Amino acid sequence: MFELKRKDISKQDLWQNANIVLPQFDIEKVKSATYQDPIWLHFGAGNIFRGYIAAIAQDLIERGELDRGVIAAELFDYEIIDKIYKPYDNLCLVVTSDAKGNLEKRVIASIIEGLKCDKSFEADWQRLCRIFESSTLELVTFTITEKGYNLFDLKGDYLPAVKEDLENGPQSPKSSMGKVAALAYVRYKSGRKPIAYVSLDNCSKNGEKLQSSIVQIAKEWAKTGLVEEDFVEYLDDSSVVSFPWSMIDKIVPRPSEKIKELLEKDGLENMDIICTSKNTYIAPFVNTEKAQYLVIENNFPNGRPPLERAGVFMTDRKTVEDSERMKVQTCLNPLHTALAIFGCLLGYKTIYEEVKDEHLKRLIEKIGYDEGLRVVVDPKIINPREYIKEVIEERFPNPYIPDTPQRIATDTSQKMPIRFGETIKAYAESPDLDVKSLRYIPLVIAGWLRYLMCIDDEGKTFEPSPDPLILELKKHLEGIVLGKEYEDLEERLRPILANEVIFRVDLFKVGLSQKVVEYFKEMIQGIGAVRKTLQKYVS
Ligand SMILES: NC(=O)c1ccc[n+]([C@@H]2O[C@H](COP(=O)([O-])OP(=O)(O)OC[C@H]3O[C@@H](n4cnc5c(N)ncnc54)[C@H](O)[C@@H]3O)[C@@H](O)[C@H]2O)c1
Ligand SMILES: O=P(O)(O)OC[C@@H](O)[C@@H](O)[C@H](O)[C@H](O)CO
The missing domain is CATH 1.10.1040.10 (N-(1-d-carboxylethyl)-l-norvaline Dehydrogenase; domain 2)
Known part of the structure; x- marks a missing residue:
């Protein structure tokens, strides 16, 4: 028996016998480089991130095209980090099936940290602030569901958490967009550093949706003197801060009991699926299909990993x-x-x-x-x-x-x-x-x-x-x-x-x-x- 944990990764024969492909890179080296000079942070630590985005990063690392991993940050459902990231050393097992039933099983180790993005988790919040201050940070990606970007309710009034954030300013944000705006402000204060904020959610004009929420919060803060007017100008300057649009496609269903049983038959322990109190269905593994399409607007003011080498269409x-x-x-x-x-x-x-x-x-x-x-x-x-x-x-x-x-x-x-x-x-x-x-x-x-x-x-x-x-x-x-x-x-x-x-x-x-x-x-x-x-x- 073996577990999806760093301590068991060295038992190569067990993984080989189970036909599970292990990471083909020096995890420790990538980890320390990422801690020191982060490039890529992702908000929304759920299934598509683990099954698709983190796998793209791993492809690039394994091909020698990238020397740092991705940092996952969770804005909403902290149980994901406590129950699915920490106990498995941030590893994820991706099971890909084609229509003939051929399975490919691969351990993803490109997720270097799992952080809870809320001020009540002081150490994680401080770490996030340091990441946003870092001049090496090139892109921040998002898979937080359509509703994650909302500022308003159906009647057009601000949602209660957003309203509170607008009154209190960037010091103690509660809403998802308030927290992202507050971290963008940290980056601004550290010297107006360039960055790309890339929504990978299924919304039309997803980049515009993300941009308008962040800018709206910044404008309201500026109106009441909680931030400088120049912060809004910084966010509006597309040569410094960009919000590329994207289209993402890969069916990543909730984790399946059948796949869990299969993995347990392979000898893997602790493969339980959980449903968090916020209704995220998640497991140490992700099951998905082979087909995948990712199309991203090529506008990255601080540079970017060579995503096209992992099959991403970089375009207009x-x-x-x-x-x-x-x-x-x-x-x-x-x-x-x-x-x-x-x-x-x-x-x-x-x-x-x-x-x-x-x-x-x-x-x-x-x-x-x-x-x-x-x-x-x-x-x-x-x-x-x-x-x-x-x-x-x-x-x-x-x-x-x-x-x-x-x-x-x-x-x-x-x-x-x-x-x-x-x-x-x-x-x-x-x-x-x-x-x-x-x-x-x-x-x-x-x-x-x-x-x-x-x-x-x-x-x-x-x-x-x-x-x-x-x-x-x-x-x-x-x-x-x-x-x-x-x-x-x-x-x-x-x-x-x-x-x-x-x-x-x-x-x-x-x-x-x-x-x-x-x-x-x-x-x-x-x-x-x-x-x-x-x-x-x-x-
Ligand atoms: N699963 C797929 O097949 C698939 C394919 C293409 C695109 N997507 C996009 O990715 C999104 C997430 O899919 P998933 O499979 O990761 O789902 P998931 O349920 O596994 O994870 C959802 C993630 O969104 C976060 N979230 C939910 N509400 C939020 C809020 N109000 N504020 C901030 N974060 C919030 C959750 O905490 C979690 O991190 C989808 O809504 C869709 O836009 C999913
Ligand atoms: O992820 P959602 O909740 O926006 O939508 C559910 C599915 O339609 C969606 O996840 C598809 O599987 C996906 O868009 C395929 O790329």
């Missing part, structure tokens, strides 16, 4: 934007969310089982090939039609990627504007397209309203996935039961359907609300009505 903003529109707004993520919503309603527990369902497969084909491709701009570096084909025919059906509709249904309210709203808006604004010709996207929106009832198609209640707006949204569906007719559905659903924060557009104004409500009416006819409606419209 327009190409990033087109790639992102292709993936997040049309060819992958909307299809995923459609499967998430209907999967929860129809009792599915895995995505690969869902794509065997002829109605669901047809639905995602229609959303992708018919409705999505019409508004896609070809990014040239990836062909959109071939990309959808790979998604539908190879990636989603991979039975060795145990992804679940429940994971993807997390934060759906935050994903609606990007995954569907942008396409609706593009149709509504196009002189050549008719927004009312959309049939399948409205079907998914109706499915989501049906999902918010938290009753599946068999009439059984289910626990919805975590979502910051779930309680507020559910209220609008209260009192609606299966099998009853309602005259006032449009009015009841207006607060959701007219909300431009949720859909980017007011669905009443663009003329889609009636269609959504009609579909929804059909879906609440009784037990089995979701399946019937789906069948009727996709066949």
Whole structure:
């Protein structure tokens, strides 16, 4: 038996027998170089970071292209550091599966530190301040989910933690963006040092989103004299501080029990999966697929690692934007969310089982090939039609990627504007397209309203996935039961359907609300009505 710990890394034969590839570099050397002169810090110590970003760093280190590792910092869920980083010496075991079931197992050791980013962890906070003061720091990357960047609630008011941060200044930040702004201020104070802040989250114009949150906080601080005006100018000077845009793609599901059992059979101990009190599903290992795409705007004022040597497309903003529109707004993520919503309603527990369902497969084909491709701009570096084909025919059906509709249904309210709203808006604004010709996207929106009832198609209640707006949204569906007719559905659903924060557009104004409500009416006819409606419209 052996463990994912530095002390056991030297027992090479045990890892070899288990077909697990060990790091091919001098960990101690990279560690001390990173402590002294850090280059790369990452916020969001979750699964995609461990399974993809840290693996890119390791590829570069192993090829001799990089001599320092990545420092992980957690803004929100400190249990990740206590339970998954510290006990395993920051190591991670990445298990990659192709559709034939071939597994590649690799130990990632490029994560050098795991820090809790909050002033209440004084030593870690001080270490972060030293890192931000360091002139060698080139890039700060982020995978903190879409909601991690939010400053405002649905009504447009500052979130309570943000409000507190705006009043108190950079000395004791509580919100995620407040902490990042405070650390940016530390860097500014250390001599206006250059840096790139790179969001790797699935948001449209992710760089702009990060930039606007940080700059907004800085402006509010400057207004009340809590920081110098020059701090805002520093953040606004793109030759010194950049916020490159990016598109990231690799399906990294929650850790799977099957993979855990497999690793235990290999002789590995302590492979338990945990769900933290903040709902992060995480384990010492990460399971993922082989396919991966990372496209980043090449704007790094303080230099950067040669990411292109690890397969990252380094390009201009327009190409990033087109790639992102292709993936997040049309060819992958909307299809995923459609499967998430209907999967929860129809009792599915895995995505690969869902794509065997002829109605669901047809639905995602229609959303992708018919409705999505019409508004896609070809990014040239990836062909959109071939990309959808790979998604539908190879990636989603991979039975060795145990992804679940429940994971993807997390934060759906935050994903609606990007995954569907942008396409609706593009149709509504196009002189050549008719927004009312959309049939399948409205079907998914109706499915989501049906999902918010938290009753599946068999009439059984289910626990919805975590979502910051779930309680507020559910209220609008209260009192609606299966099998009853309602005259006032449009009015009841207006607060959701007219909300431009949720859909980017007011669905009443663009003329889609009636269609959504009609579909929804059909879906609440009784037990089995979701399946019937789906069948009727996709066949
Ligand atoms: N998992 C994937 O397949 C995948 C693929 C492409 C992109 N992404 C992007 O990466 C994000 C994270 O995915 P993951 O697989 O690492 O998820 P995860 O659940 O494993 O980790 C989520 C991370 O975000 C942090 N976080 C959550 N809410 C936050 C908040 N309010 N402020 C700051 N940090 C917060 C968590 O603490 C954790 O570090 C996704 O939301 C998406 O934007 C994920
Ligand atoms: O990670 P999220 O929560 O933004 O979205 C869930 C999935 O759609 C997403 O993780 C995909 O797997 C990913 O975007 C594929 O690259």
